[in-house]
Amino acid sequence: MNADFFIIVIYLALMFGAGIFFSRNIKNTADYFLAARSAPWFWIMGAVWATNIGFLHGYLAHGGAAYEWGLIQANFEWFQGPFGYVLTGIFFIAFYWRAGIYTVPHFLEKRYGTGIRTIYSLAWLIIFLVTIAAELYLGGMFLKNLLHIPFWPTVFVLTGVVGTYTLLGGLGAAIMMEFVQFVIMMLGTMPLLFILLHLVGGFGGIKDILISQWGVSAQYFTVLPDIHHPYGPGPWIILGQCMVVTIGWCAGHQSMVQRNLGARSLYDSKLGYVVAAIPKTLGAFLYVVPMIAAPIIFARYGIFVEKADAAYGKLILNLLPTGMLGLFIAGLLSAGLSSIDAVLNSSSTMLIKDIYEKFLAKGKSDHHYFIAGRIATFAVIVASLLLVPVVLKVPLIMWLEQTLLAMALGPFMGVLVLAIFWRRANTPGSLVGFITGAVFAVTLQQGFGVKVFFQISWWSFVVTLLVTIFVSLLTKPPKKEKVEGITWESDFESMVGVIAEERAETKAMRVTEIAPRKITRPPWYLNLKYWATAILLVQVLLLFFFG
Amino acid sequence: MRKAIFLLVTLGVTCFVRNSLGQEKFIDVRQEMANKLTAVKTAAVKNDWTSALESFAGAKEIWRSEVKPMITEGVKTNEQFQEYFKRLAEIEENLNSLAQILEGKNTEGVETKANAVIWSISHHPRGFDLPKPRYSVWDWVFALGIGLGFCIFAIVFGLYLRKSYYRRYKKIKIMN
Numbered sequence A: 001m002n003a004d005f006f007i008i009v010i011y012l013a014l015m016f017g018a019g020i021f022f023s024r025n026i027k028n029t030a031d032y033f034l035a036a037r038s039a040p041w042f043w044i045m046g047a048v049w050a051t052n053i054g055f056l057h058g059y060l061a062h063g064g065a066a067y068e069w070g071l072i073q074a075n076f077e078w079f080q081g082p083f084g085y086v087l088t089g090i091f092f093i094a095f096y097w098r099a100g101i102y103t104v105p106h107f108l109e110k111r112y113g114t115g116i117r118t119i120y121s122l123a124w125l126i127i128f129l130v131t132i133a134a135e136l137y138l139g140g141m142f143l144k145n146l147l148h149i150p151f152w153p154t155v156f157v158l159t160g161v162v163g164t165y166t167l168l169g170g171l172g173a174a175i176m177m178e179f180v181q182f183v184i185m186m187l188g189t190m191p192l193l194f195i196l197l198h199l200v201g202g203f204g205g206i207k208d209i210l211i212s213q214w215g216v217s218a219q220y221f222t223v224l225p226d227i228h229h230p231y232g233p234g235p236w237i238i239l240g241q242c243m244v245v246t247i248g249w250c251a252g253h254q255s256m257v258q259r260n261l262g263a264r265s266l267y268d269s270k271l272g273y274v275v276a277a278i279p280k281t282l283g284a285f286l287y288v289v290p291m292i293a294a295p296i297i298f299a300r301y302g303i304f305v306e307k308a309d310a311a312y313g314k315l316i317l318n319l320l321p322t323g324m325l326g327l328f329i330a331g332l333l334s335a336g337l338s339s340i341d342a343v344l345n346s347s348s349t350m351l352i353k354d355i356y357e358k359f360l361a362k363g364k365s366d367h368h369y370f371i372a373g374r375i376a377t378f379a380v381i382v383a384s385l386l387l388v389p390v391v392l393k394v395p396l397i398m399w400l401e402q403t404l405l406a407m408a409l410g411p412f413m414g415v416l417v418l419a420i421f422w423r424r425a426n427t428p429g430s431l432v433g434f435i436t437g438a439v440f441a442v443t444l445q446q447g448f449g450v451k452v453f454f455q456i457s458w459w460s461f462v463v464t465l466l467v468t469i470f471v472s473l474l475t476k477p478p479k480k481e482k483v484e485g486i487t488w489e490s491d492f493e494s495m496v497g498v499i500a501e502e503r504a505e506t507k508a509m510r511v512t513e514i515a516p517r518k519i520t521r522p523p524w525y526l527n528l529k530y531w532a533t534a535i536l537l538v539q540v541l542l543l544f545f546f547g
Numbered sequence B: 001m002r003k004a005i006f007l008l009v010t011l012g013v014t015c016f017v018r019n020s021l022g023q024e025k026f027i028d029v030r031q032e033m034a035n036k037l038t039a040v041k042t043a044a045v046k047n048d049w050t051s052a053l054e055s056f057a058g059a060k061e062i063w064r065s066e067v068k069p070m071i072t073e074g075v076k077t078n079e080q081f082q083e084y085f086k087r088l089a090e091i092e093e094n095l096n097s098l099a100q101i102l103e104g105k106n107t108e109g110v111e112t113k114a115n116a117v118i119w120s121i122s123h124h125p126r127g128f129d130l131p132k133p134r135y136s137v138w139d140w141v142f143a144l145g146i147g148l149g150f151c152i153f154a155i156v157f158g159l160y161l162r163k164s165y166y167r168r169y170k171k172i173k174i175m176n
Helices: A002-020 A027-039 A041-051 A059-069 A069-079 A080-099 A104-112 A114-147 A153-188 A193-200 A202-213 A233-250 A255-259 A267-276 A279-299 A308-319 A324-360 A366-392 A398-422 A429-448 A453-474 A492-496 A497-505 A528-546 B001-045 B049-077 B080-087 B086-105 B110-121 B136-170
Strands: none
Touching: A002 A114, A002 A153, A002 A193, A002 A324, A027 A069, A027 A153, A027 A255, A027 A324, A041 A255, A041 A267, A041 A279, A041 A324, A059 A069, A059 A114, A059 A279, A059 A308, A059 A324, A059 A528, A069 A080, A069 A233, A069 A279, A069 A528, A080 A104, A080 A233, A080 A255, A080 A279, A080 A398, A080 A528, A104 A114, A104 A255, A104 A324, A104 A398, A104 A429, A104 A492, A114 A153, A114 A255, A114 A308, A114 A324, A114 A366, A114 A398, A153 A193, A153 A255, A153 A279, A153 A324, A153 A366, A193 A202, A193 A279, A193 A324, A202 A267, A202 A279, A233 A453, A233 B136, A255 A324, A255 B001, A267 A453, A267 A528, A279 A308, A279 A528, A279 B110, A308 A324, A324 A366, A366 A528, A398 A429, A398 B110, A429 A453, A429 B110, A497 B086, B001 B049, B001 B086, B001 B110, B049 B080, B049 B086, B080 B086, B086 B110
């Protein structure tokens, strides 16, 4: 155990040093909040995935849910790849770029007005604070259970490492650190799968033992279970998860979007997002498949597991030899740190851009907002630390957080889809639609006791869509200049990338008015369409094989 | 009014904390029992039967005085204890078998029986107990309707967008 502890200390020291190194040359808000728009596509790919995968949305909580419910948990990886990453990369990112925004709420304001921006910002700030606190809690508990390190000192060390480089370096440092952490995560945690499959005789062996010998329900191995499934009924997965939650998450989650806004070009941004679907798909093999094999290991070796959330830690603690365990924990810490830094950075961006600059200190200098950004990062760190003891008392963190998201994502998807694809959608329509959708989601959950959050998100999406359309048609259409350039109709060819960037510079200019010039296609291996098609085919094959 | 709110909040927090503490204790006692059973396995491998019997007696005592009463009482108010309640007979049977094996000082079977008890007091996946999939015709109609409907919608909508775009803007030539 000493060797493992030593590896973790070295890892944290290296992360701290690298973070400080990457934090140089940060001078203004564009550097701090958008990484000076300099990241190539492969950094974006790593950063997006590392942001998405943490203790909460990944190894520990999703791994625990996979232990509890089986292969259905792979939906979060296999459907989010093609539906969330690919569709967002192809359809939504261009509009954010063209609008010249810092935050997703900022886009909503450009299209709809201040009201919806404020509501959306506040909702996400609350979710972000809970997320950071939950990540810190899970990380602290994880190390406490595994290495018997006291909880609070661990939480403070983790916060110190991630807080320092995020506070000093902003998005640029965060993206670079996330890419490094993406590599460590992949290399550090993948060996578990092979060790487990070797022990249980492959995926066929898991099925054989659990279904044939133990008589486990076949639904434990189903990606799309029947409509009576208590955790994720198949039809609601297709409707709620694929069409609302995953796209809303990828297109509406400030941390995910902000990484793409930090890309050096629109094409890099899109390609990074689309290609990130590959590690996302692999995520199921990092923590879903191993956790399905976990019960066999627990029963075979007499390993006590008290609850689903603890299963992942128990598995690696009892299975991995000294040294490898340390490397594995370093991989897991990477997942946690990358998610925390992303949310931390995004929270401060939203606090400054959507609240402070908008309502409290208009028209100040760029340097003023840059310093305010650092203070906001520090404030978010302190607030999250204060929340940790509360999160500690919530037994079903995953459930609470997912439900909050389901309530926010449905209405957001409704107004976003209409913002981009329907020029007639207007400010009163979106505001009434958004509020009605959110209230409807809460009513469904609290009033009618609906527990499946995909169901809540789907119906709140539909209600938002209908109410927004209805109210928009009853009120005045938006002015032409308000929708020009940030609605779909004027951006079909943006997949080439160059046009959109050029049009962003010359807002009023039509494509036909741009002087003829040589536009080069990217090489075939960087072609967005090929990548997107290949990823979709892989997903179909995975569903065919495992579903 | 303020007093009523304060009392309600205090009551809520008290109930919540009491519930959490109860759950933590249930984890602790099972963990302690599992540790004792692991010690039984280790001692048996070393042929240290005195130590094995001592550890087993400790495990059985925790089971008798702590774990079992918590399950039988807990199941009345909390559904979470149901899974352990269902396995009570199984645990008792395995503990008795283990006692017999240890009395006979037989190394064989100690690990299997001890592991079986540890696994029985562990949390089992809830997905294990789900009924067999009950797909009806409506499930397929629903699923195919959504899937095919979405594909048709995507194609039609995509073609419409493409057409509407070129109606507004001239198609540009990309030169290599």
